[in-house]
Amino acid sequence: MPRTIAFLFDSGGVDLVGQARTGSAKALLRRVVEHPGVDRAVVSTPSPDLWAQEPVTVEPDPPAPWRFGLRFTELIHRYRPDRLLYFSAGSGFLLTDEMLDRLITFEPTSSAYAVLNNFYSTDFGLLAPPLPLGDLARDNPIGTRLWQAGYACFELPRSTGTQFDIDTPGELQLLALHPTVPSELRAALAAVPTARAQSLLEFLVDPEREVVLLGRVGGHLARWVEGEAACQTRILSEERGMESSGRAERGAVRSLVGALRHGRTPTELVELLGQFGDAVVWDTRVLMAHLGFWPPPAERFASDLLDPTQVTHPTLRELTHACAEAPIPFLLGGHALVSGGMYLAVDLAWENMDREVRFRPLPFPG
Structure with missing residues (x-):
């Protein structure tokens, strides 16, 4: 069976937005790890103490200057998932159970595919197989990069659940x-x-x-x-x-x-x-x-x-x-x-x- 791993990137922070992002990410991952189609959940964060009591593997971010694509690629090489669920903290937590299940279980006939919440400005999605994205400074262009690499890119129906993201x-x-x-x-x-x-x-x-x-x-x-x-x-x-x-x-x-x-x-x-x-x-x-x-x-x-x-x-x-x-x-x-x-x-x-x-x-x- 293909191995599905969830990655979530949480920048932490003690301000209002940081606390809300972390709280929403915990709410989401508690649902994700209970899904039978997910083998493991990994959280990349500079604040590992905030995740110490959660049913996830915590990857403390290195002290060097952080860049999304480099960290993403590093974790892909370390965990080698066949299918990757990616979430940025603050996104996805309002998904209905039905939509979350559809995202996790989606398997088209394409050899390389992705399901994204927003093709043009991605906050979360499913990538199979995951693609190294070392040159990306942020996650928003994921859809464009996958399309350029020949992936069949699907987009979830737009709704509160798929589009809401905590940013401000x-x-x-x-x-x-x-x-x-x-x-x-x-x-x-x-x-x-x-x-x-x-x-x-x-x-x-x-x-x-x-x-x-x-x-x-x-x-x-x-x-x-x-x-x-x-x-x-x-x-x-x-x-x-x-x-x-x-x-x-x-x-x-x-x-x-x-x-x-x-x-x-x-x-x-x-x-x-x-x-x-x-x-x-x-x-x-x-x-x-x-x-x-x-x-x-x-x-x-x-x-x-x-x-x-x-x-x-x-x-x-x-x-x-x-x-x-x-x-x-x-x-x-x-x-x-x-x-x-x-x-x-x-x-x-x-x-x-x-x-x-x-x-x-x-x-x-x-």
């Missing part, structure tokens, strides 16, 4: 409203503010409201929100793939929202954006890249939580303060907020609600 406090404000959040996450989410996220959920099911989405909004998500939310939507999608393409690293990001910033203060920009809807969901990383600054994670995350007192960069501090004081809710984050975060938001918004309030025609028969 933005999506954690939505996750904190989940009625059945895994117990491993409850402590980390206990202090997360939810008032603005709750307002967003209410607006999503109100035909008289309009929600603005800004940033790296994918086409599938845009179509899905259009069909599933009752509200009107105003979407400005820009700079998809800015990191995987290298544009962010080269300083080549160009943003329409960033262009609106020129000649305006951050406060004036927020006031302008607030005129176009009842709530704004904003991937602010595109604006940061356009303006040429990238604060450390602690400051970006403080901005996502609308706490300007913890932000030292003057532009981001003023923008954060303006969003906190705005008369409408601003929900800030990164790509994960305007992708998996919005899938979750729409699903949560319809909890205990009648979906028939949406304006939609009947399908034409025949």
Whole structure:
């Protein structure tokens, strides 16, 4: 029988996002190791103590500078799986039991194949056989690299379970409203503010409201929100793939929202954006890249939580303060907020609600 091993990469960390990622990863792997199709689970992490009590093999990351592809390839050579389940911490934990089983047991006739949550920006997937990826700095381009190597690449249906990923406090404000959040996450989410996220959920099911989405909004998500939310939507999608393409690293990001910033203060920009809807969901990383600054994670995350007192960069501090004081809710984050975060938001918004309030025609028969 082919040997299936699960690899999970957890960067650890004691901040809110780090704790949530580790908690979600534990919740996921406890399910994975119970599946009869999985022979072993391996966790690569710089924080091995966090995993000491889990039913997994812990591989402490070496102290040298860490690079995804090199570590991935090293572990492949060490464990030599026939089939590899790969997960980044923070992804996959909202998969239904049925979808997780389909992922683990999928075996097409292709000699080399992969099943990915997102072909264009991968967070988790099944690779058979696993391919060394030594030159990759991060996991997002896995799908493209496998396709270039001749793999048959399949993509899981897009949903909250397949697309939600913990990357910023933005999506954690939505996750904190989940009625059945895994117990491993409850402590980390206990202090997360939810008032603005709750307002967003209410607006999503109100035909008289309009929600603005800004940033790296994918086409599938845009179509899905259009069909599933009752509200009107105003979407400005820009700079998809800015990191995987290298544009962010080269300083080549160009943003329409960033262009609106020129000649305006951050406060004036927020006031302008607030005129176009009842709530704004904003991937602010595109604006940061356009303006040429990238604060450390602690400051970006403080901005996502609308706490300007913890932000030292003057532009981001003023923008954060303006969003906190705005008369409408601003929900800030990164790509994960305007992708998996919005899938979750729409699903949560319809909890205990009648979906028939949406304006939609009947399908034409025949």
